Amino acid sequence: MREELKTRESSTNWASVASRIAAMALVGTAAYVLLRKPLARANAPVRLTRSITVMRPREEVYRFWRDLSNLPRFMEHLEKVTVLDDKRSRWVAKGPAEMRLEWEAEITQDRPGERLAWRSLPGSELPNWGVVHFQDLGPQRGTLVQLEMMYEPPAGHLGVTLAKLIGQNPEQQVANDLRRLQQVLETGHAATTEGQPVGKGQPAEQGRKVEGSST
């Protein structure tokens, strides 16, 4: 059931959605994507930044993130983060076909309620580092969460696995992860439809054609 749902989800071609709605605007977008694609070639370090506003107190948002074992609740490709001690942690990312990438990381800077930075330790299958800032936006305006991450895609087989793991669009992945962070903190859970009932995905010609004059 779950597998089937996943397949259905991924069969949605969001690009074609946009093109149906904004056919002409897409020409410009396509040119932009084509032009920037060479920048994301394998092995070049990838830098990702994204921010989001969460309607919870800054201290609470910081504390949630500081407990790194919470990260898999909103970072989709993390399977588990085990906190080893005050600074060190072990991260497991899940990939396609039961593939796993593992590494250990250490917290390199911790300014409670304000800023948290980490990096992977030598020997990591995925050298990476990141920093997250937390900032008050004022009464009823919530907390600004700014994330900056970098990683070095490994060469060869691992690099290919990683590309599959992170997908075509790592920026989108980070954006989705932060959105899930917002959902978890504001409502307790990330939004989902996974596991809901669905009918048969018949091809159109097998569907029941409704005849016009029925009254």
Place this chain on the structure above:
Amino acid sequence: MKAVTWQGVGRLGVESVPDPLLLRPDDVIVRTTLATVCGSDLHIYDGFIPTMQHGDIIGHEFMGEVVEVGPEVRHLEKGDRVVVPAVIACGACFFCKKELYSLCENTNPNAHAAEQVYGHSGAAIFGYSHLFGGYAGGFAEYVRVPHADVGPVKVPEGLSDEQVLFISDALPTGYQAALFAEIEPGDTVAVWGAGAVGLFSMKCAWLLGAGRVIAIDQDEQRLELARRHCQAETVNFRSLEHDGQTIVERLRDMTGGRGPDRCIDAVGMEAHGTGFGRLYDEIKTRLKLESDRPFALRQAIQACRKGGTVSVIGVYGGLIDKFNIGAAFNKGLTLRMGQLHAQRYVGMLLEKVSKGELDATFPITHRMSLEEAPRAFETFKNHHDGCCRVVLRP
């Protein structure tokens, strides 16, 4: 359970699917007792809403009985009769706290797709495409309702399903249209579209102080509902065509040259226009150069008095063309629009219905079973047999 599924443009299936489960601790499961086919279901049926997938359970306007309750739900229990707002809202985000529930940030699992298309994502809507969350809808025997403490309202005893069903969508949508029109006492309010939402916006325009209400449509039977139930003057744009007069000219004549103070577009993207404008939009939508046909909206902007308000409640999904921004600008118009912030109005409207101040049953012209959904859609779409609204009982 039985459910009505989308199977391509103009095709519906009625099939057996698994019963829904509680997926989050603040979900409930509702056993549907009554649902209705809305004009925006026709947009899905006709293929104007992208990102539908074969097998999707449709339907967003429904009510029923709570049969299962998640452990974190506080305000509902088994056996409660509830009307469920079409829009799914979390109640906790920046927008929900401002009562802009249809802009909720936390209910659309496909928000990234909506962002590609609209810049930002709004709330999810039951049974209303994957762009709006991909939630299984209400044309089914059972429905999973997320954030159950935020949306559903309990129906007091003594009110029938038909009396309260439209509180799910059409009635608050009509109310929001009238509210967004910023009606001042004595204003003339013109409403394009005499479907259920348009009719309710006429009723609500009176509640908010209108001095005159004018209904515009081409379906004489719906205009009769507007005259009889909403005390509206009516303009049939089909017969106007024969008289060689435009709607804008007729409205000008009816308002001493000034134009209606407030104009409500309760038609949206699949408007049936007349003449050259219709042909133009037809060709452009077929060529995918324009996704919506904004016939009513263009007329509303042209007709509206200087300094007036155009309230857009008919659904738009994408790009429009030949939008006279010059008219809107030079006449100093206010344009207000948006999906329904249902949760903001449902309590107040339920009270008005239960006190007998608002009759919300008069648009119902047809009653069918869930299995008859395919026929219901065709009857509704083609206004067969004087159809204004069909209700479906599982």
